[in-house]
Amino acid sequence: MAVARGTAVDPFVEGLVRICSPDRVVTHPHALRAYESDGLLQYRVVPRVVVLPDTAEEVRAVVRACHDAGVPWVARGSGTGLSGGALPVQDGVLIALTRLRRVLEVDLPNQRVTVEPGVTNRGVSAAVAPTHFFPPDPSSEIVCSVGGNVAENSGGAHCFKYGFTTNYVTGLEVVLPDGEVVTLGGPELDRPGYDLVGAFVGSEGTLGVATRITLRVVPVPETHRTLAAYFDHMAQAGEAVSGIVASGLVPGAIEMMDRITIRACEEATGAGFPLDVGAALIVELDGPAAECDAGFDRVVEICRAAGALGIRVARDEAERELIWKARKAAFAAMGRISRGYYVQDGVIPRTRLHEVLRRIDELAGEFGLTVANVFHAGDGNLHPLVCYDPSKPGDPERAEELARLILRVCVDTGGSITGEHGVGLDKKRSMPLMFGDADLDAFHRLRCAFDPAGLANPGKVMPTPRLCGEVPGPYRQHPLERAGVAERF
Numbered sequence: 001m002a003v004a005r006g007t008a009v010d011p012f013v014e015g016l017v018r019i020c021s022p023d024r025v026v027t028h029p030h031a032l033r034a035y036e037s038d039g040l041l042q043y044r045v046v047p048r049v050v051v052l053p054d055t056a057e058e059v060r061a062v063v064r065a066c067h068d069a070g071v072p073w074v075a076r077g078s079g080t081g082l083s084g085g086a087l088p089v090q091d092g093v094l095i096a097l098t099r100l101r102r103v104l105e106v107d108l109p110n111q112r113v114t115v116e117p118g119v120t121n122r123g124v125s126a127a128v129a130p131t132h133f134f135p136p137d138p139s140s141e142i143v144c145s146v147g148g149n150v151a152e153n154s155g156g157a158h159c160f161k162y163g164f165t166t167n168y169v170t171g172l173e174v175v176l177p178d179g180e181v182v183t184l185g186g187p188e189l190d191r192p193g194y195d196l197v198g199a200f201v202g203s204e205g206t207l208g209v210a211t212r213i214t215l216r217v218v219p220v221p222e223t224h225r226t227l228a229a230y231f232d233h234m235a236q237a238g239e240a241v242s243g244i245v246a247s248g249l250v251p252g253a254i255e256m257m258d259r260i261t262i263r264a265c266e267e268a269t270g271a272g273f274p275l276d277v278g279a280a281l282i283v284e285l286d287g288p289a290a291e292c293d294a295g296f297d298r299v300v301e302i303c304r305a306a307g308a309l310g311i312r313v314a315r316d317e318a319e320r321e322l323i324w325k326a327r328k329a330a331f332a333a334m335g336r337i338s339r340g341y342y343v344q345d346g347v348i349p350r351t352r353l354h355e356v357l358r359r360i361d362e363l364a365g366e367f368g369l370t371v372a373n374v375f376h377a378g379d380g381n382l383h384p385l386v387c388y389d390p391s392k393p394g395d396p397e398r399a400e401e402l403a404r405l406i407l408r409v410c411v412d413t414g415g416s417i418t419g420e421h422g423v424g425l426d427k428k429r430s431m432p433l434m435f436g437d438a439d440l441d442a443f444h445r446l447r448c449a450f451d452p453a454g455l456a457n458p459g460k461v462m463p464t465p466r467l468c469g470e471v472p473g474p475y476r477q478h479p480l481e482r483a484g485v486a487e488r489f
């Protein structure tokens with residue numbers, strides 16, 4: 001749908017219509033609302049226009065048009081991001097990449113696949129099946145795009161063993177914010193020179209648009225052995241995780257859910273999880289059958305020693321899928337428990353799990369809010385789900401504040417403000433918890449090298465947006481510092 005009937009003609013939008021054709025330029029106010037937020041529903045901005053390019057060349061032409069007109073833009077994959085990364089900018093263009101979903105080249109002898117950015121994770125694995133697969137597996141893998149994975153450096157349940165998106169991207173074709181097309185990296189695992197692929201992965205759409213992505217894929221393991229162990233307390237499940245890791249086993253996945261999450265997932269999927277337990281641990285071993293069998297017995301022993309009340313072993317692929325269906329439904333299922341919830345994403349040293357959970361419980365009590373917990377336990381990647389009532393005045397703000405304090409707890413224990421969901425809009429205020437002025441300045445310079453005009457996804461990631469070339473002002477003491485209430489470190 002092109003320019004809405006009855007509205008004034010916008011020459012800039014007319015230019016976009018010439019690039020993408022009228023049916024792929026959205027301007028009608030109702031249709032624009034479909035793009036007003038990503039998975040972080042607490043923030044909404046209606047963009048000036050949405051374009052749906054069909055080819056990399058159309059993406060380039062749109063970005064060039066924005067550059068020439070000084071119009072900001074935001075790239076969007078499937079819009080499942082949970083940190084507001086794909087939140088549009090008002091008066092800006094939203095470049096939706098869902099139509100770029102071609103698999104361009106499958107090279108199994110060299111374990112490579114090249115795809116357009118709109119292909120989903122499942123789509124990549126399907127393209128190289130049945131012999132190979134693409135390991136990063138966000139729980140949104142059915143719909144989320146590889147372009148979004150690259151921009152967020154996404155992870156998932158199997159990243160404990162297999163690593164994150166950054167471990168699989170070898171080459172990128174990128175449209176830079178001035179419309180120039182460059183190739184970063186290539187099909188090889190490691191190219192000489194600066195690691196610009198590494199810089200781009202995780203840059204959250206602030207350095208350009210990835211239009212062609214070359215990925216490493218790996219052979220499908222001979223077998224999987226999966227179990228769910230149930231415990232009275234999260235601390236016991238945490239002890240089992242530490243025991244498994246200390247034993248030298250490297251499971252494909254170790255996931256943990258608390259009582260509230262188990263209930264929500266069970267209601268949503270009917271997977272057969274007991275409702276009277278305090279914690280569930282899902283452990284999956286993969287690899288050669290003999291190795292998995294031996295390791296599996298050891299995992300069972302460790303879970304029993306940690307006090308497991310019961311252990312359910314997946315007897316076949318259907319049961320394995322059911323167990324994963326329940327775990328992967330965790331975020332969506334929370335809607336059964338609470339009308340509103342805020343998905344937090346932080347990292348802690350695995351060994352501090354018990355202490356961090358206790359602190360989260362205390363904070364939840366102080367705020368009078370419920371917090372459910374689900375983790376990629378092997379990586380120490382927590383996803384506290386802060387529940388609130390959207391219709392209760394002040395509740396959403398309190399939930400956001402509680403979620404922010406949880407991040408502070410993560411950083412205080414030696415962890416991080418994000419494990420896999422990115423900084424986006426949501427966590428940019430928390431960046432100073434981890435990075436000093438000099439670090440943030442270095443990030444800013446990198447960004448300016450790619451995007452001197454600051455048009456690519458402005459207002460995201462960096463806590464205090466600055467213009468390229470702008471020098472931070474001289475340090476002035478904050479009144480609280482003068483009063484001795486706060487200090488600079």
Ligand SMILES: Cc1cc2nc3c(=O)[nH]c(=O)nc-3n(C[C@H](O)[C@H](O)[C@H](O)COP(=O)(O)OP(=O)(O)OC[C@H]3O[C@@H](n4cnc5c(N)ncnc54)[C@H](O)[C@@H]3O)c2cc1C
Pocket residue numbers: 038039074075076077078079080081082084085086097117137138139140143144145146147148149150151152153154155156157204205206208209210211331332420421457
């Ligand atoms: C139910 C649920 C479960 C989830 N589970 C996980 C999980 O287990 N692990 C995990 O890591 N994440 C998870 N996520 C978060 C999300 O799915 C991932 O971050 C995913 O990679 C985002 O992909 P997307 O296509 O939806 O990207 P979007 O949300 O559309 O965009 C995300 C960011 O990428 C940028 N971007 C998108 N495409 C491009 C491109 N081609 N070039 C440059 N920048 C681009 C956008 O500007 C934005 O900053 C989950 C989300 C949901 C809703």
